[in-house]
Amino acid sequence: MRRVSIIGVGCTPFGKLNGRSIKDLALQACREALADAGIAPHQIEAFYLGNFAGGMLAQQELTAALVAGALGIGSVPSTKVEGACASGGIALRHGYMMVAAGYYDVVLVAGVEKMTQASTEEVTAALSAAADRQAEGSTGLTFPGFFAAMARRYLHEYGATLDHLAAVALKNRENAQRNPRAHFYGKPATFDEIRQSRLVADPLRLYDCSPISDGACAAVLAAGERASEFRGTPVDILGSGQATGSTTLQEMDDLCSLEAVVEAARQAYEQAGVGPEDIDVAEVHDCFSIAELIALEDLGLMPRGEAGPRTAAGETRVGGRVAVNPSGGLLSKGHPVGATGMAQVFEIVRQLRGDSDHQVPRARIGLTHNVGGTGGVAAVHILGAR
């Protein structure tokens, strides 16, 4: 398999983007990525799009062809992939595998979601489609409830505290204050505000939960040997992992670990030939604060049970041992479901190129961690600066 590089990235602001359609948002991100790479639409040989709720919230499917047509990339294959909140990561993996195999030299990958035009009830119903409706959705639990159950078990199992959850939310909120694209840019919060915010699903409070956001991100992938033909600094995809896990809590052996993440990370580390100790910067799937603590341990970035105290001690801040979610993460950058996986890629690529507006010092190897449902699917990628 050939080396594959990311030669350009683009990302809309995240937040409540009134009057913008799925197509508009995806187009903006794709055009920015093409401009960043310095290439024209006709140079694209295939297009992958991650999207989750287009049908349910915007009555729009066939989304990949729609965006491809508007972008003017011609008759080349366009494919939408869906894996709930991991749709973006799965899209990246498919673009990557197709270039690595030699099918195409230049592929565009994007992720998009438009959510804020719908009511909270509609969004809650749509997000519930990422649970197993027959087996577990019928209990009435929605995602804050699922992750609250995981949080309760984690606090019990490891003696972690509500302060540790708040430390995750606070760090990511602080990071978002340096990221103009973040949903909560310009909206800082204090530790006390976070700890005292209203209860959503015990023990999770408002700031423990990611917001409903609109947004899109994109990346241009190219065969590594051709990366120098294009403008700018290429970033290499060193490893890619995708795995399937339980789609219900009731079938999980351990509520404090997602087996799909452990397996996807194993694949990605093995392929990249690096270990957790080599990661300088990571964008992890903090749909809830508890999810970041579990992610840090499933990815091997922290020993089991230690993610809470270590987060509180500042190890995951920008400038700490490993910078985690410098973008603000899903909690404060925002979580337009289908875009999230590609937003992680946008962030890591900028960090590894050294041109982020909130730069992590000396970042050479980065990781993205994208999860669908309560761990039904996970995609992990490891990227490296040249």
Next chain:
Amino acid sequence: MRRVSIIGVGCTPFGKLNGRSIKDLALQACREALADAGIAPHQIEAFYLGNFAGGMLAQQELTAALVAGALGIGSVPSTKVEGACASGGIALRHGYMMVAAGYYDVVLVAGVEKMTQASTEEVTAALSAAADRQAEGSTGLTFPGFFAAMARRYLHEYGATLDHLAAVALKNRENAQRNPRAHFYGKPATFDEIRQSRLVADPLRLYDCSPISDGACAAVLAAGERASEFRGTPVDILGSGQATGSTTLQEMDDLCSLEAVVEAARQAYEQAGVGPEDIDVAEVHDCFSIAELIALEDLGLMPRGEAGPRTAAGETRVGGRVAVNPSGGLLSKGHPVGATGMAQVFEIVRQLRGDSDHQVPRARIGLTHNVGGTGGVAAVHILGAR
């Protein structure tokens, strides 16, 4: 790239399958395909699922992981792809490309849709998500209207008649009487009934339109050099094409041809090293009777403008020059959207193995033709008997 073979297929009956969920239907088809191939779930290395309206009609997404989990295929990657009515064909193509590239040796591909539990209004709204909602859906046209406009133009352009449209519907209805899995098995119709059925969108009448159906189909793909390890007769995938076209009628240069089909067919024929004259049996995307006439010409199986008279003359019957839709097609086998592309594969594989219950004589090379929207995406595959 390696040769890839289909070593097993499965398909539920199509129709109104009350009380069956998306997961149930997909499981049934997948288990039948595994049994047909004589392999166990743990031998599967990746899973692709085509599905269109799961979120909109059944409030269920993350469908690939859900089915993979229930099937017991473990932690291997599971991916849902969506391309409206071409979702199944796109799923097949991805399973094919992954095996051909050497990433996996054995891949399971399925397509599924559950529609009949929803009201006709809900189904019409869901299907409209396969149009460009901003650019054309807003005109109030739904799919019968889109294809009626194409039919009007085709009749005008080529002097085809309403009798020619009815000849398509009649042939496919007759074929379905020999296919126990067909939605309209046991429900024959006469030429006069078809010609006098109620008008849906002028000039298309009831029998010119495919029904709303439930169903699922699946296939097991394996590296060609390993195909002999498994039970049964392998069928080879000789060529695969996927292309993107206009997602609106207003942008089409010619309402009597779908550019995505022409391009996808060109790719598939070129890779297979065969031409239209070599095709013995084809399953084409007759979502409406007019669509079969246009497909025959876009695929090069008939000269432009001649598909109507040639169909009326019996050239596309079983036993004719090229058997088209021996299954009954979308019109009479049924059209569970996400399953349709894989149902075509099920039919062609059985025909090429020579074990169909409605066998086309001496079938050696077959073609599947799957279209999303009004030609926004198309997937064409050419299969060959060994």
